[in-house]
Amino acid sequence: MTAAELLSPDPLLHLLRRATYGPTPAAVAEIRRLGAAAWLDAQLDPSSIGDTVADGLVARFPWCTATIPTIRAAVTSKTLKQYDWTPVWQVSFATFARAVWSKRQLLEVMTEFWSNHFNVTCPFGDVWDSRADYDAAVIRPYALSSFSDLLKASARHPAMLTYLDNRSSTKAAPNENYGRELLELHTVGTPYAESDVLNAARLFTGLTVDDTSGMYQYDPAQHAVGAVSILGFSHPNGSAAGGEQAVLALLDYLALHPATARRIVTKLCVRFVADDPPVGLITSLVKVYLDNRSAIAPVLRALFASPEFAASIGAKTRTPYEDIVATLRTLDYGPEPSGTKAIESLYWTCSNAGQAPLAWAPPNGYPDVAAAWASPAGQLVRWNAHLNVGAGYWPATLVRPASLLAAFAGSPTPATYGALVDAVSDRLLQTTLPSPQREALAGFFGKTTASPVGAKDPAIDWMFPYLMAMLLNSPTFALR
Amino acid sequence: MNEIQCKRRTLLAGAAAGLTATLLDSRFAFAADPTGSRDVFVLLSLRGGFDGLSAIVPAADPDYYALRPAIGVPQKQLLAGDGFFGLHPALAPLLPYWQAGTLAAVHAAGQPTPNRSHFAAMEELERAAPGTSIRTGWLDRVLGGFGSPAGFGGVSVGSARPARVLAGGAPHLAVASVDGFKLDGDLDGRPIAATMAKLYQGAPDALATNTGQMLGALGTAKQMQAAGYTPAASYPGTDLGNALKDVARLVKANIGLRTATLDCGDWDMHEDLGAAVSGKRFYDRLNALATALAAFAADLGPDGMRRVTLVTISEFGRRIAQNGSGGFDHGYGNAMLLLGGNVKGGKVYGRWPGLAASQLIDGDLAVTTDYRAVIAEVLRVRCGLADSSAVFPGVTASTLGLVSA
Numbered sequence: 001m002t003a004a005e006l007l008s009p010d011p012l013l014h015l016l017r018r019a020t021y022g023p024t025p026a027a028v029a030e031i032r033r034l035g036a037a038a039w040l041d042a043q044l045d046p047s048s049i050g051d052t053v054a055d056g057l058v059a060r061f062p063w064c065t066a067t068i069p070t071i072r073a074a075v076t077s078k079t080l081k082q083y084d085w086t087p088v089w090q091v092s093f094a095t096f097a098r099a100v101w102s103k104r105q106l107l108e109v110m111t112e113f114w115s116n117h118f119n120v121t122c123p124f125g126d127v128w129d130s131r132a133d134y135d136a137a138v139i140r141p142y143a144l145s146s147f148s149d150l151l152k153a154s155a156r157h158p159a160m161l162t163y164l165d166n167r168s169s170t171k172a173a174p175n176e177n178y179g180r181e182l183l184e185l186h187t188v189g190t191p192y193a194e195s196d197v198l199n200a201a202r203l204f205t206g207l208t209v210d211d212t213s214g215m216y217q218y219d220p221a222q223h224a225v226g227a228v229s230i231l232g233f234s235h236p237n238g239s240a241a242g243g244e245q246a247v248l249a250l251l252d253y254l255a256l257h258p259a260t261a262r263r264i265v266t267k268l269c270v271r272f273v274a275d276d277p278p279v280g281l282i283t284s285l286v287k288v289y290l291d292n293r294s295a296i297a298p299v300l301r302a303l304f305a306s307p308e309f310a311a312s313i314g315a316k317t318r319t320p321y322e323d324i325v326a327t328l329r330t331l332d333y334g335p336e337p338s339g340t341k342a343i344e345s346l347y348w349t350c351s352n353a354g355q356a357p358l359a360w361a362p363p364n365g366y367p368d369v370a371a372a373w374a375s376p377a378g379q380l381v382r383w384n385a386h387l388n389v390g391a392g393y394w395p396a397t398l399v400r401p402a403s404l405l406a407a408f409a410g411s412p413t414p415a416t417y418g419a420l421v422d423a424v425s426d427r428l429l430q431t432t433l434p435s436p437q438r439e440a441l442a443g444f445f446g447k448t449t450a451s452p453v454g455a456k457d458p459a460i461d462w463m464f465p466y467l468m469a470m471l472l473n474s475p476t477f478a479l480r
Numbered sequence: 481m482n483e484i485q486c487k488r489r490t491l492l493a494g495a496a497a498g499l500t501a502t503l504l505d506s507r508f509a510f511a512a513d514p515t516g517s518r519d520v521f522v523l524l525s526l527r528g529g530f531d532g533l534s535a536i537v538p539a540a541d542p543d544y545y546a547l548r549p550a551i552g553v554p555q556k557q558l559l560a561g562d563g564f565f566g567l568h569p570a571l572a573p574l575l576p577y578w579q580a581g582t583l584a585a586v587h588a589a590g591q592p593t594p595n596r597s598h599f600a601a602m603e604e605l606e607r608a609a610p611g612t613s614i615r616t617g618w619l620d621r622v623l624g625g626f627g628s629p630a631g632f633g634g635v636s637v638g639s640a641r642p643a644r645v646l647a648g649g650a651p652h653l654a655v656a657s658v659d660g661f662k663l664d665g666d667l668d669g670r671p672i673a674a675t676m677a678k679l680y681q682g683a684p685d686a687l688a689t690n691t692g693q694m695l696g697a698l699g700t701a702k703q704m705q706a707a708g709y710t711p712a713a714s715y716p717g718t719d720l721g722n723a724l725k726d727v728a729r730l731v732k733a734n735i736g737l738r739t740a741t742l743d744c745g746d747w748d749m750h751e752d753l754g755a756a757v758s759g760k761r762f763y764d765r766l767n768a769l770a771t772a773l774a775a776f777a778a779d780l781g782p783d784g785m786r787r788v789t790l791v792t793i794s795e796f797g798r799r800i801a802q803n804g805s806g807g808f809d810h811g812y813g814n815a816m817l818l819l820g821g822n823v824k825g826g827k828v829y830g831r832w833p834g835l836a837a838s839q840l841i842d843g844d845l846a847v848t849t850d851y852r853a854v855i856a857e858v859l860r861v862r863c864g865l866a867d868s869s870a871v872f873p874g875v876t877a878s879t880l881g882l883v884s885a
Contacts, residue, residue, distance in 0.1 A: 001682045124599055184613070317686065352640040354654075361603050361644060362615055370686055376694035377654040377661075381640055383676075384664040440678035444671060466665060466672065473676055475683035 001434060003314030006476045008431040012036060014313050015304060017480040018272050019043065020105035022318075022326030023430055027105070040304060043106035044144055044297045053335070054102035060340050061090035061097075065136045068158065068214045071129045087132045088123035093340060095135075095357040096347045099321075100328045101335055110143040110296070111135075113271055115358055116365025117264075118154045118186060120163040122358035127159045129214050134159035147264055147294035148255035151186060155251055156216050158209040164363060167209040171224035174201040181363045183231070188259035192231060199228040203235070203250060206243045218244040231257065261289045265299060267368070272303055274315035275369040281308040316480050317370035320353035323382050326480070327472055330428050331390060332407075334399030342395035349389075353381040386472035391465035405464050413460055417442035418449030420459065424467055429476045441470060519820065519862040520731050522790035523619060523645065523741040526769075528748035529598065530794035531808055532815025533845065534762055535571065536585045536828055540564040543835035547801040553756045565828045569756050570767035573774035577819065582777070582785060584825040584882060586854050588813045588833050590797060590847035596810040598748070601795035606645040608852055609873050618852070619741055620648030621871040622859065630693055632700060632735045637742045638723035645741055653697055658709070658726045661701040673698055700735055707733075713778035716771050720744045724776040731784055738863075744769055747794065751805035773819060785821030789862050789883060792817040793851055800835055800845055813845030816854060822862055822883045829880045853878035861885050 007017075012031045016023045019040070031039045042048055058064060063071070063086055071087055074080040080087075095115075099108050118139070122131050138157050142150035154160045161167040161178070169175035179201035183192040206223030209216060223243035227236050233253040235246045254260055265285040269277030284306070285299055292298040303309055318326060324346065336342040350356045354375055360366045367373070388394050391404075401407035408427050414420040421441045422432050433441075435449075442449045444466065445459045453460060459467065471477065537553045538544050540563065545552045558566025560578050565587070567578065577583040592610060595601040604610055608618035623634040623646070634652035636643035646652045655661045666672040673695055680691040709729045715721035723742040730737045746765060754760025758767070777785060797814030813833070818825070833839050833846040840846065856877035859865040861884075868877060 001684075003684045006683075121599070126597065126599065190613070314684075352656075354642045361599065362607070364615060371649075374651075374686060374690045375642060375654075376651065376690060376697050377640060378642065379690060379694050380661070380663065380698070387664050434682075436681070437679050440675050443678075444675040463670070466670060469665070470672060470675060470679070473672075474679050475687050478687055479684075 001475075003475075003479055005314075006431075006434075007314045007479055009313060010430075011310060013430050014310070015039075018309075018316065019109065019304065020329075021099050021109065021322060022329045022480065024329045024332050025427075026332075027329075028430065036304075040106075040301065043104070044300065046104035046107040046144070049103050051103050054098050054104070057097040057101055057335055057343070058094050060338075060343075061094040063087035064090040064094040064132050066132045067137070068129050068133050071132070072214055083125060083128050085123055085125065085128060088125075088128055091122050091132050091135050092356065092358055093343050093347050096325070096350065097335065097343045099325045099357065100346075106300075107140070107143055109271075111139055112357065113268070114139050114143050114150060116360065116368070117267065118150070118160065119360060119363050119365040120159045121361050124163070126162050130157065130159040130162065130209075133157070144296050144300075146255075146296060147260075147289075148252055151255050152248060152251050154186070155182070155204075155247065156207060158214060158216050161207060161209050161216065166204055166207055169201065169205050169208070170222050171202075171205045174198070174205050174224060176201040179204055182254070185364055187254040187263070188231060188257050189263045191259055196230045199230045200250070202226070203228050203230070203237060203243070203247055206240070207247060231259075255294045256290065258286070258290070261286045261294075264294075265289050268299060268303060270368050272300075272316075273309055273312045275317075275371070278308045281306055314479050317373070318478055318480050319355055319366070319368070319373050320375075320378050320382060321350050321355040321357055321366075322480065323478070324350050324353060324385055326477070327386060327389060328398075330472075330477075331400075331468075333389075336395070336397040337399065339397075342397045345395045346389075349381065349385050353385070354378040383469070383473045387465060387469035390468040390472065404468070405460050408468060409460070409464075413453060415453060416449065417445065417447045417451045417453060417459070420453055421449065421467070421471075425471050425474075425476075428468065428471050429474070431476060433471075433474065433476065437474065441467065444470065518738070518864040519787055519789045519822065519858075520737050521622065521739040521859065521863050522727060522788060523739065524790055524792045525645070525741065525743045526747050526792055526794040527602070527743055527745035528794075529796050529798055529810055530747045530792070530814060531749065531753065531762060531798040532587065532794075532813075533797065533800060533808075534753070534756075535568050535766060535817075536587055536815040537566050537568060538564065538587070538832065538835065539566050541832070541835045543800075547835065549802070551753050551755065551802050551806060557756050560826075562827065564832070568763075568766055570758075570763045571770045573767070573770040574777075574819075577774065577777055578826050581825040582819060582821055582823050584818045584823050584827060584829060586816045586818070586829045586849055586880070586882070588830050588845055588848040589816045589851050589854060590813045590849075592847070592850055594796070594812045594841055594844065596796060596812075598795060598810070603644070605793060605795050605851075606643075608871075612873055614873070616648030617643070617645040618855075618871055619643070619645040619739060620650050620652070622739060622863075622865065622868075623650035623652060624648070625859075625865045625868070625871060626738045626863075629736055629738055631697055632730060633738045635727075635730060635737060635740045637726050637730075637740055638719060639743070643741050651693060655701075655726070657722065658701060658729055659705055661698070662705070663698055666698075704729065704733055704735075711775075711779040712781055713775045715775040715779070716768065718768055718772060720769065720772040721775060724772050725779065728776055728779045728784065731780065731788055744772075749798075749807045750803065750809060751807040753802075753807045777819060782821060787821070789818065789820035789823060789858050791855060791858060793855075797845055799843055800840065801843065811844040812841055813847045816851060818854075818858070818882055820862070820883070824881060824884055829882060849878060849880070850875060854880070854882065857882055 075082050102108050138153045164178035165175045166178040180197045202224040206219050208219050220240035223240045237246045288302045289299050392400050409423045414423050421438050425433050539555050557569045560567050606617050628650040630651050636654045640654050640656045642654045680688050715725045727740045753762045797811045798808035799811040831848040833848050852872040852875045856868040860877050
């Protein structure tokens with residue numbers, strides 16, 4: 001059984017599995033109504049999509065959008081303690097809530113993509129006052145904009161300057177951490193020389209954080225002047241006053257460097273197409289990227305329209321985070337009516353499964369290939385979550401249908417075990433499973449697929465959540 | 481069906497068969513130890529910045545009491561003094577092991593360069609390859625050196641969250657507890673695991689392999705759960721006590737454990753570290769650590785201890801001079817503890833750099849022994865990993881004689 005054979009061949013469902021965190025009944029209905037092109041147009045223009053449920057959830061985490069001055073002022077007015085982790089936790093929890101319940105799904109997926117690419121670990125104490133603003137003012141506004149703008153916004157944000165130590169870099173002792181990761185992780189990848197790192201580190205001296213306000217500042221007194229040469233970029237860097245402009249020129253150069261184009265496009269293909277994406281697709285998307293001066297939307301449009309994308313059904317495996325989020329989405333459970341306990345508990349489920357959103361510690365971001373996530377213990381956490389979340393054992397406060405049987409098997413109740421398995425798999429997995437799998441699931445209840453469903457059978461009563469859970473444990477759901 | 485598929489199907493069938501065998505034959509899990517006589521390497525991470533200068537006190541260094549006037553550990557309270565170092569009184573539960581020669585310390589150990597950020601220092605501690613682009617955890621590379629054993633070869637105990645130090649290509653398990661490692665709902669008459677084994681027959685290789693490993697580990701855990709565990713010592717009811725008890729249980733179950741890692745946190749004592757008496761913060765924390773480790777050693781007994789070497793690490797030591805809040809800020813050089821039947825204990829290893837102003841690194845104890853060199857020596861002498869160059873690039877194993885061959 002190939003991966004492609006385990007999933008529905010419907011191209012609209014394929015697009016939903018890749019460009020969102022997984023199908024919901026409403027998303028399936030919408031993409032069928034709009035068609036792929038109009039659906040993608042809307043997703044690429046997220047402000048055109050009303051998002052009241054997610055807006056309401058974000059409002060439950062008021063610090064997750066707070067600016068640095070707002071957080072600092074709250075410390076002054078004693079609403080928050082100095083170095084309080086509340087804002088960073090709220091960013092983490094809100095990220096999870098949005099992934100599940102936002103209708104702006106492609107924005108959420110790309111927010112995760114760039115949060116990994118420009119990783120600033122969250123939670124992390126040193127960015128207690130700046131991480132929320134980094135999410136709200138850097139990653140989200142530019143997630144579907146241009147790579148060049150995103151790169152420049154990240155480079156001058158206190159969160160990045162803190163995380164990669166540039167805030168403490170001085171002309172006397174340049175700190176190479178940011179300079180190295182800028183080249184190796186954020187832009188060109190590994191084809192750099194040590195001298196490029198040294199030059200970049202020198203050029204970036206002076207970009208720092210004002211300790212009093214917590215805000216970005218360019219401090220010419222700490223800028224190391226003198227000509228630099230970095231991967232074909234050269235600049236006289238003759239004055240301390242002009243250091244910041246020289247930095248921006250470098251960033252513009254790097255954003256459009258062919259190696260950067262290839263690296264960004266390859267990562268997008270790994271996210272959306274396959275762990276080992278076709279070289280031909282990468283090459284054609286590099287051209288789109290460069291022709292559009294690093295604009296992100298044209299690359300995504302070309303990617304999703306490509307024959308390579310269409311041919312990639314089943315070529316991606318859900319990561320632990322994608323699994324938990326997709327579980328909630330296909331179950332179509334609503335958030336708890338008020339409060340945040342269930343969202344927090346689900347965040348910790350992701351953490352236990354190995355992938356709490358934004359929490360990757362090293363600067364390279366979470367891995368995005370299946371091999372990195374093969375974890376027996378992590379899979380156990382996921383399978384236990386399928387049962388517990390699906391059955392409503394925990395969290396118990398999500399809004400669930402009054403009858404799980406009616407919601408997932410339809411009514412009237414299917415007449416045979418085969419029809420029962422098919423109805424629930426069609427609803428949860430948008431496809432019908434191969435015969436041996438159907439037979440195995442009927443066998444769990446001591447039946448065959450041909451067995452009639454009796455009115456008092458446990459399978460349609462207290463054991464029904466087991467069927468739901470086992471379908472969510474299936475290889476079909478493990479893929480996207 | 482190609483050869484790989486054949487093997488995978490055999491593996492899955494084996495996993496399903498193992499589940500059935502569980503109910504019939506509990507000897508399955510307790511077969512001969514496939515690791516032979518090589519020690520289980522146990523890594524205990526003291527998170528937050530352990531104050532090695534309070535635990536293993538350099539009492540004869542003239543600057544120690546001068547720099548720690550209020551919260552230096554008074555000489556008369558020290559245990560097992562050797563004329564220079566003495567042990568903090570809260571380590572009393574471990575004194576028998578120190579005296580019997582199965583507990584040792586290495587002082588002025590740490591990372592090759594100072595890093596006083598918890599986050600960054602912990603990251604470097606667990607990556608352990610500064611100046612390289614290696615991103616895996618070093619214990620993952622150790623497992624690789626052991627031949628990437630499956631099942632319970634590499635285990636982090638105490639949390640289901642994957643341990644950073646194990647991140648990488650070698651299979652490993654994160655087990656909150658042995659008794660808690662189970663598939664919810666999988667009870668008699670509800671054969672979820674066996675049904676899932678059938679669903680993954682013929683699944684794509686990577687999914688089938690991972691599922692086979694998971695079901696196999698579940699089967700092993702189920703047998704251990706059915707067998708129960710009565711430790712040979714009384715553990716404290718702490719997280720650390722529970723985790724160490726599970727490590728001892730895994731060691732004694734002979735299920736192929738090669739390395740285990742676990743955490744003991746809350747060492748970040750910037751304020752009110754306290755005097756060396758019960759009821760004070762550092763004393764109580766250290767005493768809890770010592771009590772749990774003593775229970776672990778007693779539970780393993782001489783036979784078990786001969787197959788285990790435990791090493792402690794921490795992201796950094798603490799500043800030598802106390803701050804205005806009666807605590808210590810983030811520092812550098814630190815003490816490591818080694819516990820095991822083959823440890824040549826009862827002494828403090830390493831070269832003491834001194835605490836005079838000119839001997840400090842930015843106000844901190846210098847590092848004279850790279851923690852990686854210590855671990856490499858243990859791995860080489862006790863754990864059958866002769867060449868640790870792929871684990872710790874550019875680091876030479878120490879030859880301190882910490883453990884006997």
